[in-house]
Amino acid sequence: MNAIETRDLTRYYGTLRAVNRLTLSVDREVFALLGPNGSGKTTTVLMLTTLLRPTEGSATVSGHDIVRDGEKVRRSLSYVPQDMAVDIKLTGRENVLLYARLYGIKNPKDRIDELLAMMQLTDRADDLVKTYSGGMRRRLELAQALVHEPEVLFLDEPTLGLDVAARSTIWEHITALKKGGMTIFVTTHYMDEADRFCDRVGIISKGTLLALDSPQTLKSRLGNDVITARIDGEFKDPDLEGVKLFSFSNNEASFLTEKGREALPHLADAFTKTGVIVRSLALREPTLDDVFLHTVGKVEEPMGFDQTKFRTMLRRRK
Numbered sequence: 216m217n218a219i220e221t222r223d224l225t226r227y228y229g230t231l232r233a234v235n236r237l238t239l240s241v242d243r244e245v246f247a248l249l250g251p252n253g254s255g256k257t258t259t260v261l262m263l264t265t266l267l268r269p270t271e272g273s274a275t276v277s278g279h280d281i282v283r284d285g286e287k288v289r290r291s292l293s294y295v296p297q298d299m300a301v302d303i304k305l306t307g308r309e310n311v312l313l314y315a316r317l318y319g320i321k322n323p324k325d326r327i328d329e330l331l332a333m334m335q336l337t338d339r340a341d342d343l344v345k346t347y348s349g350g351m352r353r354r355l356e357l358a359q360a361l362v363h364e365p366e367v368l369f370l371d372e373p374t375l376g377l378d379v380a381a382r383s384t385i386w387e388h389i390t391a392l393k394k395g396g397m398t399i400f401v402t403t404h405y406m407d408e409a410d411r412f413c414d415r416v417g418i419i420s421k422g423t424l425l426a427l428d429s430p431q432t433l434k435s436r437l438g439n440d441v442i443t444a445r446i447d448g449e450f451k452d453p454d455l456e457g458v459k460l461f462s463f464s465n466n467e468a469s470f471l472t473e474k475g476r477e478a479l480p481h482l483a484d485a486f487t488k489t490g491v492i493v494r495s496l497a498l499r500e501p502t503l504d505d506v507f508l509h510t511v512g513k514v515e516e517p518m519g520f521d522q523t524k525f526r527t528m529l530r531r532r533k
């Protein structure tokens with residue numbers, strides 16, 4: 216039995232379908248649900264942590280049904296919400312103690328000391344949390360979440376709003392927990408972090424899971440090379456054979472190709488012939504961002520780039 220199993224998990228808010236027949240298994244890994252704002256990430260986590268009832272479908276956490284065995288599910292997991300879960304008017308130690316009491320842990324002192332040390336908070340444990348930095352608060356939330364030794368840890372946007380150094384510290388802790396055998400389910404919209412630190416990612420858009428695999432597999436499935444062209448003025452896809460346009464935004468067009476080095480000069484020529492003014496042309500390996508744009512671009516979806524422009528452009532190609 217995997218730590219998390221979902222089957223056709225679905226949630227409506229009124230007529231809005233926020234999560235649509237989500238089926239996946241997660242076990243002893245760092246799994247990231249990746250998607251733009253409003254794609255259904257938090258709703259999924261709320262259902263899996265029993266805070267929200269599914270409309271349809273089912274799921275188990277540590278083998279317990281999230282609807283029928285809510286109590287057992289809650290015992291086996293911890294959840295750190297996107298918004299702050301600590302009390303800023305208490306000290307770090309008091310915050311962890313509060314959780315230890317809530318979970319009925321006997322003689323919690325050693326456990327609390329251990330967790331505060333693990334999260335590098337020993338020195339500041341007796342200071343009020345309102346004096347903590349964002350990174351320290353997140354670490355304190357992790358300490359709290361670990362008090363009852365959960366099997367499964369849910370983190371909703373764990374690095375949102377943190378500086379670069381604090382982010383990598385959080386990911387180091389997440390990685391260490393995974394090595395200890397924990398199953399970690401995170402949501403994020405930071406592609407680069409998911410790429411570096413997660414074993415597998417699920418790409419969700421408008422509640423529907425569109426891709427599910429390791430970042431490496433998703434990238435290699437996309438193709439060998441990506442060519443990005445920054446252009447001035449009107450853009451027209453040169454429509455070269457074996458060079459597929461997959462995104463266009465802010466005067467930057469991205470193409471997928473198997474042989475980037477060979478395609479590069481041909482693409483430059485083709486642009487010149489079509490009268491497109493190229494400012495720069497660059498060859499690189501695919502990133503998870505590319506995978507995301509390519510995947511999400513397949514469905515109607517408000518995206519980071521100018522969708523209307525892109526659609527018009529694609530229409531013009533036909």
Ligand SMILES: Nc1ncnc2c1ncn2[C@@H]1O[C@H](COP(=O)(O)OP(=O)(O)O)[C@@H](O)[C@H]1O
Binds near residue numbers: 251252256259
């Ligand atoms: N309590 C709610 N009532 C109505 N609609 C909601 C509620 N919570 C979220 N939504 C909507 O459901 C969709 C998914 O939201 P959410 O799960 O929060 O997405 P994400 O976490 O990926 O940003 C969004 O369109 C959002 O506006």
Ligand SMILES: [Mg+2]
Binds near residue numbers: 371
């Ligand atoms: Mg969210």
